[in-house]
Amino acid sequence: MSTLNSAHLSGGRRLAVKYFIVAGVLFLAQILFGLLAGIQFVKPDFLYGILDFNVNRMVHINAMVVWMLYGFIGSIYWLLEDESGTEIAGLPLGNLAFWVLTGAVTVVVLVYLFVQVGAGNDTSIWLINEGREYIEAPRWADIGIVVVMLIVFYNVAGTFAKGRWSGISGVLTLDLIALAGLYCAGMFYLTNVTQDQYWWWWVIHLWVEATWEVLVGCIMAWSLMKLLGVRRQIVETWLYIEVALMFGSGILGLGHHYFWIGTPDYWFSIGGFFSALEPIPLVAMVVHSIYDAGVHKFKNGNHPALAWIIAHTFGNFLGAGVWGFMHTLPQINLYTHGTQWSASHGHLAFFGAYATINIAFFYLALQQWRGNVWMGGALADNGWKWKWSLALLNVGVMGMTVALLIAGYEQSFIERAVQGSTWEGYFAAQNHPWFRQAMVWRLGMGVVTLAGLVLLIWDLLTIGREETRTAPVIVETVGQEA
C-alpha cells in the first residue's frame, strides 16, 4: 500500500502538487462549462437569461488558460530543485503567492458567474470583466497575476542562481521574463479597436504561439531526461534548435493576426510567410521525442507520463501546426477568419500542445508523491484506467475538432463566400443541416471528453495505491548505445 505522503516530496515539489490540484479542478470546470456552451448551440433556450452563452464560454476559455498556467507553474516548481541541485529560494513566499492567486481566481470566477456584466465604464473593467477574449479577468486581477508571476520568477531565477545553471534553466528563465512581460501588453484600455486588438494579440499570440511553446519545450526536455535517461547534451541541443525555429517563425508569425484589423497590408506577406513556417519546430519536437523514445527502446519509469509526452508532440504538431497552417495564408483566411475553423484549431491546439504535457506532469508528480512507486508495465489492473482515459480524451477532442472543422468549412462557404457575411448569411450558415449536425456531434464528443477526464481523475487518485514495487532507476545513457 503506497499512500500519498508529502514527506516523499521536497518543498518545491509540495508547492508544485498544490498547483497541480487546482489545475485539475479548473480542467474539470473548463470541460463542464464547455459542455453548457455546447448544449446551447444545440438548444439555444438552455439556461437562457441565467447562464448565457457568453458567460459559459468565458468561463470555459478562462478556466482553460488558468489551469494551463497552473500546470506550467506546477511543472516548473516540480523540476526546479532537481535541475538546480539546491533547495527552492523562497518557499514561504511561493506558498503565499499560490494562495493569493487561488483566492483571486475564485473571486474572479464568482464575479463572472453572479455579476456577469457591468455598466459601460472603467469601474466594470477594473472590477467585473475586461471584456477582451481570453484575458477577461478584471484589471485588479491582472495586477495580482503580474505580482504572482514576479514571485514565481524570483523563485526560479533565485533558485538557479543559488544552485547551478543549465541550458534548460537558462532558456526557461529568459522565457519567463518574456511571458510575464507580454502580459502587460494586455493591461490598458484603448478606444481605438485596431490598436486594442494589435496589443491584445501580443499577449495571446506571443503567449500561445511563442513563449508557451518554448516553456513546454523546456519541460519536455527535462522530462525526457528523467523518463528515458536521454543525455543532457542531446535534449539541450534540441531545445536550442526548437527555440531558434519557434521564435524565428512565431514572433513575426504574429502578423497572421494583423490581416483584417485595420493594420497596414505589409502584414499579409510577413504574417503569411512566417506563420507558414510555424509548424517546422513542432515537427522537430515530434522527431526529437519519438527518436529518443525509440533509441531507448521505450524503457522508462512512468508509462502514462511518456504516453502523454508522445501525445503532446503529436497533438502539438497536428493541432497547432497542421490545423493552424491550413487556414493561415490570407487568401484562405479571408473566408475562414472568425468562423468555427478557428474553434476547431483552438480545441486541438490547446489540448494537443498544452493539456497533454500538463497531464504527463500530473503522472510524474503522483509517482513521487506515493514514494517513487512503479508505474511501468504490468500494473495491478493492467493500467486500464490510464489507457482508456488517454484514448477517450484524445478521441473526444479529435472528434470535437473534426465536427467543428466541418462546421467551419460550411460556414466559410455559405456565410462568407456565397452570402457575403451579412447577418442573414451568418444565420443561413448556422441553420444549415450540416452545421446543426456538426454541433450535435461536437456535443457528443464533448461528453466523450468529459468521460475521459473523469476516468483520468479517478486514475490519478488511485494509480500506484496498491503498488509495492519501486520505480526502476533510469540512468543517463549515451544515445545510440542504450
Next chain:
Amino acid sequence: MIENTPAWASATTWKKVAIWVTGGSFVVLILLTFDSLSKTNPGAGKVPSYSVINREIDYRLDEQHKHYKPVIGKDAPLFGKALSEQEAEALVALGKKTVQAKNCINCHTILGNGAYYAPDLTRSWLDPNWRSPAEREALMLAFLKDPQTNAVTFGSGRRMPRLGITDEEAKGVVAFLKWMSAIDTNGFPTNFKTINHQED
C-alpha cells in the same frame, strides 16, 4: 561521440543561432510595431477619425484592388447631431467600454475576433437587417436596449439576452459600430452587400 559532434549539430552553435534569431525577430517586430501604430492612429490611414460618425458610410468593391473598402460619403450626423472630434471620441469610447463591460465578444466577433455564437459586428452598422438607413438608428437602439422583445434570430432560436444597456450606452454602442464600419480592414469581410446596396 561528443567530441565528434560537427559544429552545425553542436549545442553551442544552436545556442548562438537561437539568441540571434530571437533577438533579430524581436527587433524587427518592434520596428514594425512603431510603424503600424503610427499608421493606425484615428485619421492616419486605414482607421478613420472618430468624427466619421458624422458622415455617411458605405462599403464597396474597389475595382482596382479587387477588395472591399469603406467609402465615406456626405454629411449624415448620427442621431441628427454633428459632433466635434472630441465629442465623437467620447461617445465611441462609451460604446467601446459598454461592448467590453457587457462581454459582447464572448458571443460575437469584432473585426472577426471573438466567439462564434452570434454574427460578426465589423460591418453591423451597414447590415441589411436594419431595413433602411432611415429606420436603422431607431431599430438598433431598440434592439440593444431590449433584444428579447426585438429579437433578431433568423429562425435560429438564438436570442441576445437583456444586458441592462441604458439609452446613453446604446447610443455609444451604435456610435462605436458606425465608426468601426469605416475601418479599412483590407477587404474583410468580402462580398458584403450593405444596407445601401439593397436600395440600389
